[in-house]
Amino acid sequence: MHAESAADPGMLTYLTDAADLxxxxxxxxVGDAVELRPRRGGAEIxxxxxxxxxxxxxxxxxxxxxxxxxxxxxxxLRGRITALVPRPxxxxxxxxxxxxxxxGG
Numbered sequence: 001m002h003a004e005s006a007a008d009p010g011m012l013t014y015l016t017d018a019a020d021l022x023x024x025x026x027x028x029x030v031g032d033a034v035e036l037r038p039r040r041g042g043a044e045i046x047x048x049x050x051x052x053x054x055x056x057x058x059x060x061x062x063x064x065x066x067x068x069x070x071x072x073x074x075x076x077l078r079g080r081i082t083a084l085v086p087r088p089x090x091x092x093x094x095x096x097x098x099x100x101x102x103x104g105g
Contacts, residue, residue, distance in 0.1 A: 015047050015056030015096045025053055028081055034098050036077040055096055
């Protein structure tokens, strides 16, 4: 987890187990809006695209680093995809990097 610049008070994180897309689903792109939703009583955070496609889950240490940003009422966090990193010689979607910026509404 990396702190962003003073001009952008958000956090930078990434997803594990990036979801493979079903046929006909649009691939995520840099700049796409993302909603980070707490799951399992807050023990996990999953990322979802604006189109309702599950993108993946944050690693446990990254999830813990977001504790200060999570609303007590369980509202999601908002963010944007900042990078898509392929994983050479591996199947799947690769790694999705996200800048987490604000609490959801």
